[in-house]
Amino acid sequence: MRRTELLVVGAGPAGLAAAAEGARAGIRVLVIDENLQPGGQIYRQTPPEFRFVPPPRRTDDFRKGRALIAEALAAGVELRLGCTAWASFEPGIMDVIDAAGPDRIHAQRTILAIGACDRPAPVPGWTLPGVFTVGGAQALLKGQRILPGRRVLLGGVGPLLLVVASQLSDAGADVVAVAEPAPWWAGAAILPALAREWPLLRDGIRYRAGLAWQGVPWLSRTAVTRIDGNDRVTGAVVARVDRDWRPVAGSERRFEVDAVAIGYGLLPSIDLPRICGCALEYDVVARAWSPARNDVFESTVPGVFVVGDGAGVAGAIVAMEEGRIAGLTAAQQLGRSGGTEYDRRVALHRRRIAALERFRLAVNRAYALRSGLFELADSRTVACRCEEVTFDDLEQAVLDGADTLAVLKSFTRCGMGPCQGRMCAAATTEWLAARTGRDPESIGVLPAAPPAKPVVTLDALASSG
DSSP, rough: OOOEEEEEESSHHHHHHHHHHHOOOOOOOOEEESSSSSSSTTTTTOOOTOOSSOOOOOOOHHHHHHHHHHHHTTTTEEEEOOOOEEEETTTEEOOOOOETEEEEEEEEEEEEOOEEEEOOOTTTTSSSSEEEEEHHHHHHHHHOOOOOOOOEEEEESEEEEEEEEHHHHTTTTTEEEEEEOOTTTTHHHHGGGTTTTTHHHHEEEEEEEEHTTTTTTEEEEEEEEEEEESSSSSEEEEBBBBBOOOTTTTEEEEEHHHHHHHOEEEOOOHHHHHHHTTOOEEEEETTEEOOOOOOOBBOOOOTEEEGGGGGGGOHHHHHHHHHHHHHHHHHHHSSSHHHHHHHHHHHHHHHHHHHHHHHHHHHHHHHOOOGGGGOOOOOOSSSTTTTEEEEHHHHHHTTTTTTSSHHHHHHHOOSSSSSTTTTEEEEHHHHHHHTOOOOOHOOOOOOOOOSSOOOOOOHHHHEEE
16 A cells, blocks of 8 residues: 555645645655646647647647646656546545556545536437547547547537637637527626636636637537538528527528537536535526635635636636645645644635636626526437436436436446446436426436445455455
C-alpha cells in the first residue's frame, strides 16, 4: 500500500493547482490521473511522441496548461498518470489501478478534482457512428489532432459549444452550422456578468467573430431533431423550436454531414465522490447534482475535498481557485500552513471566485434547459446505449410502477452498462420527471457502487477484499 499526506485525484486545472499549493506548503502530494498526459480536458496536451508537420498553433489553453503543469512539478508534486481511481472501501484509502496492476493509496487528506461530463439529449439516430458529444469531439481534436468528421454539424447550448465550433473550424473541418435552441440574445444576456472579466469577454468575441468570418451559420432557436444514416452518419435534420424548445412544424432543414456533435452543457462527475460517501445537493437552475461542500470545499466526509467542475461547472479559472483553497486548507489541517498568511491567501482566492460567480449564474440562467428538449426522442429511440434500452422500454417500466431512477434501472437495466449512466441518466431523469409529473430532484440518482470506472480486473477486486 502506498502512503502519502495528500492524494489528488485528477490532473486538470483544479487538481494541479491544489497539488501545487499543498506541495509548496511542505506536504507530500501525489496526483493520479487516468490520462497519460496531465492537463485535464481544458488544458489537454498532445502525447510527447506525436510529431506534427507543420507544427500546430499553440493555443492559450495549451500554454496555460504547460505553465500549470510546470508549477506543480517545480513545487515537488509527484504525478502518477494512466492510473484510475475506481473505489474507496475504507476511509482514507483509495483503490486504484494502472498498467502495473491494482494498488491502494492511503492518504491523510484527499482532493477529488475529477471534472465533468457532457450532457447529451437523445434524438432519433444519436447512437450512430459519427455522433459525438461536444466535449468528446474537443478531446479528440486536442489530444490526437483528429477531426471527428469533414462536414460537422454542432447542436446544443452553452459556451463550450462556441469554443468547440471555433476550434473545429480553425482545424479545417467544414462546420456546416451550429444549432442552438436558445434565443439569439441568450449570449448577449451574459455580457454584463463579464464586464470586469475582459479576457473571457475577449475570447468569446474572438470565437464568434471567427465563425462569422468563416461563414459558419449560427442558427438560434434551432435544435437537432434527427440524425440520419444506417451504419454511419450521413445527414442530420434541424428544426426551429418554440419557447419550450419544441419543434415548429414545417421548419425542418436537412444537412449532409458525416459527423454531429451534441452537447447541452456539462454535468459534475459524481460517481467517485458518492462512492467515497459524500452527500449530494441538487442545483435547480443547473438541473444537476453535485457534492455538498463547506466554504473551503470540504465534503461531508471529513478530509475529503471536492473541487472544480466535478462539484459544479464553473470553468477552469474557478476550478483553479477552488483547488488552491483546498490545497492550502489540506496543508493547514496537517499543520503545515496557517495563521495570517493562510487567511490572506484564502481570502484572495475567494474574491476571484466571487467575481466569476455572476458569470456562472448568468450562463446557467441564459441557457436553462426547456422541457421540449427531452421530447425529441420517439418510442424507438435508444435511451441507454450501453444496454440498448429504448424509450418504449422505459414507458413500459413506468406503467409497471417505476417512479424513480433507481427503480427504473432495476426494471430495465438503464444505466447499468459500462458508462454507468453518464450518457443516459440526466436525460432519463428529465423524461421520467415529465412522464410522472414530478420535479427532477425527486427522481433521485442512480445507486452508487464500485467500480467508478469500467477498468477493473478480477485481480483488482480480489486485492481490494
